[in-house]
Amino acid sequence: MQHRSDVEAADALKHAYEQIRKEIGNVIVGQDEVVKFVLISIFSNGHCLLVGVPGLAKTLLVQTVSQVLDLDFNRIQFTPDLMPSDIIGSEILGEDRNFKFIPGPVFSNIILADEINRTPPKTQAALLEAMQEKAVTAAGVTHKLSQPFFVLATQNPIEQEGTYPLPEAQLDRFMFKVSLNYPSFKEELQIVKNTTSILNQSVAKILNAEQIIAFQQLVRNIPVADNVLEYAVKLVAKTRPDGEFAAPQVKRLLNWGAGPRASQFLILGAKCHAVIHGKYSPDIEDVRAVAKPILSHRIVRSYHAEAEGLSTDDIIEQLF
Structure with a gap:
């Protein structure tokens, strides 16, 4: 953090995050x-x-985030009969006999892709292209999406009948894969109390789109020490069974390791994690703090790991 303005911006991000x-x-x-x-x-x-599992307030969380950040929000319910055009939009013949593009629900700042594994690969791919390119193509014309653009997809771990699991290459597009757990007894009491009485739960708007884009730029500008960079890249390299850094247990427990995108996200995530905790540069602890949700969906367990009941998180813990 060389400039005073960068330090002030980092402090502003920490303050905004807390609010x-x-x-x-x-x-x-x-x-x-x-x-x-x-x-x-x-x-x-x-x-x-x-x-x-259903009922853990995934939709409510995304709606609340979009309200606090003053962003446009769209929810797309993924179903087996959903078509790519239902997401990205389609060309229709107007009254003037010319085709015009009618944008689909993906033209929003925050997209909740509900139960993304319920829809066939062709429709999944339409959303994943939008995530990667921040643009969609219809009838040969590319349409830019509004910025910031953020997809929050949900998956139900039970009821796997009639689902289309996301392939590894498409899972790789997601920075984090986060598991939601059941609430504790105390939390569930509070939830039931809040949701079964008349409560006006309005939230204040804290940031807007321009500020979020500025903060995204700030996160990229944060300097990283060489030893932290090396730690992150080596941690990812350790997950590759035939790589030079693979430990003997990795060769036995993993069939497939994480790609370079994991290293990029580890550093970006560590930078952001550092700033929201009041630091101006990430250290190794910040890399570790974001490692599990970044690596867990990028490594494939072997038969041995499954037989021993080891989760991907257990294996990542061993890599630390």
């Missing part, structure tokens, strides 16, 4: 880790995949 957490906490009970990772992915210009 946003407080506002979201007025509506969402618990789920602190989930909220943290959703906000880090927004400020790092990434996308987030939420995995959890």
Whole structure:
């Protein structure tokens, strides 16, 4: 952080983050880790995949985030009969006998892709192209999406009948994969109390689109020490069974390791994690803090790991 303006901007981001957490906490009970990772992915210009059983307030969380950040929000319910044009929009013949493009729901700042594994690969690919390119193509014409653009997809871990699991290459587009757990007894009491009485849970707007884009730029400008960069890249390299840094247990427990995108996201996530915790440059602890949700969907366990009941998080813990 060379310039005073950068230091002030970093302090402003930390302050905004704390305010946003407080506002979201007025509506969402618990789920602190989930909220943290959703906000880090927004400020790092990434996308987030939420995995959890129904009824854990995934939709409410995304709606609340969009209100606090004063962003446009669209929810797309993924179903087996959803077509790519239902997401990106389509060309229609106007009264003047010319085709015109009618934008689909993807033309928004925050997209909630609900149950993304319920729709066939062709429709999944339409959304994933928009995530990667920040633009969509219809009838050979490219249409830019509004910025900032952020996709929060949800997946239901039960009821796998009639679903189309996202392939590894498409999972790689998501910065984080975050698992939502059941609330604690105390949290559930609070949830039931809040949702079964008349409560006006309005939230204040903390940031707008321009400020978010400025903060995304700030996160990229944060300097990183060489040892932290090397730690992040080496951590990812350790997940590759035939790589030079692979430990013997990795060769046995993993079939496939993470690609370079994981290293990029580790550094971006660590930068953002550092700033929201009052630091001006990330250290190794920041890399570790974001490693599990970045690596867990990029490594493929072997038969041995499954037989021993080891989760991807257990294996990442061993890599530390």
